Amino acid sequence: MAAATGGYADILKAPHAARLLIGTLIGRLPNGTGPIAIMVFTRAEGGSYSLAGALAAVYGIGNAIGQPLLGRAVDLYGQPRVQLPAALVSALGMALLVLAGLDPLPLTYTAVAVAGLFTPPLEGGLRALWPSVLGREDRVHRAYAMDAVAQEIMFTVGPLLVTVLVALWSPAAALLVINAIGVAGALSVVLSEPSRAWRSAPREAHWLGALRSPGLLALLGSFFFVGLALGSITVAGFSYAEDHGRESVYGWLMAALGLGALIGGAVYGARHWAGAPERRLRVLVGLLALGYLPLTLTPGVVAMTALAALSGVFLAPAIACAFIVVDRHAPRGTVTEAFSWLVTTFGVGAAAGTAVAGPVVQHSGTTASFAVAGAGGFTALLVLLATQRALAVPPRTAPHGEDVVATSENDRNGAVEPGFSTGHQA
Numbered sequence: 001m002a003a004a005t006g007g008y009a010d011i012l013k014a015p016h017a018a019r020l021l022i023g024t025l026i027g028r029l030p031n032g033t034g035p036i037a038i039m040v041f042t043r044a045e046g047g048s049y050s051l052a053g054a055l056a057a058v059y060g061i062g063n064a065i066g067q068p069l070l071g072r073a074v075d076l077y078g079q080p081r082v083q084l085p086a087a088l089v090s091a092l093g094m095a096l097l098v099l100a101g102l103d104p105l106p107l108t109y110t111a112v113a114v115a116g117l118f119t120p121p122l123e124g125g126l127r128a129l130w131p132s133v134l135g136r137e138d139r140v141h142r143a144y145a146m147d148a149v150a151q152e153i154m155f156t157v158g159p160l161l162v163t164v165l166v167a168l169w170s171p172a173a174a175l176l177v178i179n180a181i182g183v184a185g186a187l188s189v190v191l192s193e194p195s196r197a198w199r200s201a202p203r204e205a206h207w208l209g210a211l212r213s214p215g216l217l218a219l220l221g222s223f224f225f226v227g228l229a230l231g232s233i234t235v236a237g238f239s240y241a242e243d244h245g246r247e248s249v250y251g252w253l254m255a256a257l258g259l260g261a262l263i264g265g266a267v268y269g270a271r272h273w274a275g276a277p278e279r280r281l282r283v284l285v286g287l288l289a290l291g292y293l294p295l296t297l298t299p300g301v302v303a304m305t306a307l308a309a310l311s312g313v314f315l316a317p318a319i320a321c322a323f324i325v326v327d328r329h330a331p332r333g334t335v336t337e338a339f340s341w342l343v344t345t346f347g348v349g350a351a352a353g354t355a356v357a358g359p360v361v362q363h364s365g366t367t368a369s370f371a372v373a374g375a376g377g378f379t380a381l382l383v384l385l386a387t388q389r390a391l392a393v394p395p396r397t398a399p400h401g402e403d404v405v406a407t408s409e410n411d412r413n414g415a416v417e418p419g420f421s422t423g424h425q426a
Contacts, residue, residue, distance in 0.1 A: 008146050008269065016133055016194050021146070023192070024126040025154045026185030027087065030094070030178050031119050033158040034059050037178060038097075038112060040162065041171040045102045055112050060351055062116025064344045068210075071121040071340030075333055079125050079198055080190040086120040087186035091179035093118065098172045115179075120186055123147075124339030127323055129194050138272045144323045145269030148316035152261045210338035215278075215329035218387030220345040222285065222380045223322060227349025228356065229292060229376030230315070233257065235357035236369035237308070240298060243366055249301055253308045260312025268317035277324040278391045282384045284321055288314040289377025295370040311373075319346075325391070349376075 012018045035056040042052035066086075073082045093115030100107045130143045165174035189195050210216055234254070241250035273280060291311040298304065322342060330338035353376060361369040384391070 008142070008149075008266075011134060011139055011143050011146060014134055014139075016192050017143075019192055020126055020129060020133065020189060020194065021150060023185045023188035024122045025150055027083075027120065027122045027182050027189060028154065029158055029161075029185065030090065030115075030182035031063065032154050033162050033178055034063075034094075034115070034119075036159050037162050037171070037175050040166060041097070041175055042102065044171040047102050051102070055108065057351070058109055059112045059116040060347065062113045063119050064348050064351075066117040066119055067121050067124070067340040067344045068337055070118070071124050071337035072210075072334070074121060074125055074128075074336040079129075079195045083120040083122060083125060083186050083195075084183075084190045086118045087183045089118040090115045090120065091183050094175050094179045098175055121336060121340040121343070122186060122189060123151075123343050124336045125189070125195070127327075127339045128336045129198055132198060133194050141272070141320075141324055142269045145265050145316065145320040147323070148320045149262055149265035149269070151319075152258045152265070152316060210330050210334035210341055213329045213331050213338070214387075214390040215392075216326065216338055216341070218383065218390040219322060219325055219329065220341060221387070222383040223342060224345050224349035224352070225376045225380035225383065226285065226288070226318065227346040227351075228353035229289075229349075229373040229380070231350030231353025231355075232357035232360075232369060232372040232376060233292075233295070233311070233353075234350075235354050235361060236295070236366060236373065239361045239366040239369055240304065243298075244301060252301070252305050256305045256308040257312040257315075260309035261316040263309075264313035265316030265320065268320060277321050277328070278388075281318065281321045281325055282381065284314050284318040285377070285381045285384055288318050289374060289381050292370070292373040292377045295373060296367050298367050298370065329391070 012021070038056050038059055039052040042055055047055075070082055070086055093111050093113075096111035097108060097115065100111060102108050127144065127147065130140045134140050134143055162174050162178065165177055169177075237253040237257075238250050240253065288311075291314055294307045295304075295311055297307070299307070323339065326338050326342050327335065353372065357369045357372050360372055
């Protein structure tokens, strides 16, 4: 753990690194708290649980659609011209929700959809900036692990901040303040020198963009099921808490899951890992799936909390490794879009997991709902195993005929991405 802390401190000492990380986390606060804040606001306005859930779902769908589209726009036009305007429009969508309330409903749904659709792709943008800020490959890989750890902190602190703001003022004020903070975070990022100077590599003109990479498609297929596993745990954990008669148990389980991810991410980032990240990702996803299986035992609260922490240990390392794989497989000029696709696919998978686990709890009970997580984890592993050829980075041929290792857009030597010609630049 000390080695990891030292490694992260070394990264944060790099010029602009701390500002970019903190600014991105603050800028993503509306995204991390949006569904919770929308549901609290809806209930405070007299709306039903069904309406609250529907509005949160519309926000999530808008987010899923907008992230890769805005990511492609960032690759084409740069970060400041996309990230800040998107953050402002998203915040205005939430402000419209506060002003309109729940009547008329079409306006309410429109406001929520706009807020989700224009959520800026700050997470993908940060990962696109790390190579120019940190330089060395090992530091970039460690930064990916640090990102995963920082996200767990944000997703823990964010809901608590919403709770405090609601207690001090009101749900409407919480929505407005959270989104104002988010705009400030986005502004801090886009005004930084690395963000203003960053330009995507020249890209091929292709309507599929990043999705024309078979390796990226394989990875997205796998991480849909990783997201499904995590989403099902949120429902199964709530059911477990109800079975034990205490709502506070749910908070302990989710906190333990986050703590496990924090520890796993810190340890993973403490060392440089040799070998192909694609192979390492298969191991990490396999261990993640195994960690979900003991949850089906549903023991007492103390033991269950320990199992929840264990199940989270390999989550942050798997996510960090996945972003390395994205970096290797994204076609040139599509890196922000590719990162955004992974974020989106993971989120859609989590939403699917909650949708699947709900009926399972109702018809088969808590134990069966935790089994959904294990099934999701092992399906993710099977996808990776079935697509090994697509995920194998092919060698490119050097001028004299010898094979050299293929490199990604983040390669400082500017090597050509294998499998894609350099003509017809967009």
